[in-house]
Amino acid sequence: MRRVMWALAVFLIGIATAAGADTGEGRKDLQVFNDISKAVTRYGQFTIFDSVDANVKDGVVTLTGRVTMPYKKDAIEKRVAKIDGVRQVRDEISVLPVSQFDDRLRYRIARAIYSNPNFWNYAIMADPPVHILVEHSRVTLTGVVQSEVERMLARSIASGQFGVMSVVNNLKTDAEARDALEKAF
Numbered sequence: 001m002r003r004v005m006w007a008l009a010v011f012l013i014g015i016a017t018a019a020g021a022d023t024g025e026g027r028k029d030l031q032v033f034n035d036i037s038k039a040v041t042r043y044g045q046f047t048i049f050d051s052v053d054a055n056v057k058d059g060v061v062t063l064t065g066r067v068t069m070p071y072k073k074d075a076i077e078k079r080v081a082k083i084d085g086v087r088q089v090r091d092e093i094s095v096l097p098v099s100q101f102d103d104r105l106r107y108r109i110a111r112a113i114y115s116n117p118n119f120w121n122y123a124i125m126a127d128p129p130v131h132i133l134v135e136h137s138r139v140t141l142t143g144v145v146q147s148e149v150e151r152m153l154a155r156s157i158a159s160g161q162f163g164v165m166s167v168v169n170n171l172k173t174d175a176e177a178r179d180a181l182e183k184a185f
Contacts, residue, residue, distance in 0.1 A: 029056045032085040039079045049106050051131045051142045059087035100135040112157050137165040143157050144177045
């Protein structure tokens with residue numbers, strides 16, 4: 001379970017890249033990245049309907065992703081800027097448009113995924129690993145799951161009878177998350 005939570009933190013925030021990972025600067029970027037991961041996932045307003053990625057290079061952080069409210073974008077940027085070792089923050093996070101239909105889709109899909117017995121172990125986590133982004137009835141799934149079966153099941157559930165126009169499945173398996181982290185650093 002800890003392994004999944006670690007992999008989740010890595011992929012919710014993204015994979016930071018560091019040139020020369022064997023140098024002191026590479027380790028510094030990894031430390032900064034880990035602090036960014038903690039800062040974002042511990043932000044009380046960060047939900048399964050938001051997704052933020054970070055890229056760290058020589059203390060310059062580029063934030064990307066999508067959030068449901070403008071204040072989240074601003075708050076996340078401020079939290080990241082306060083982290084020791086961050087020299088500059090490039091905030092490229094976009095804010096999803098306000099839509100009652102999209103809001104209903106988010107909640108219906110989240111209920112369907114997390115009420116499925118295959119995802120019960122994730123549903124009890126403080127920050128469940130499957131994030132559901134909805135924009136104009138188009139769904140993107142992000143995060144980390146333990147297996148390819150879970151990845152495909154989440155996509156199948158999200159594609160269900162909800163009036164979804166399309167589903168992009170960006171979920172990673174635990175093994176893929178570990179491999180990407182090893183390659184990045």
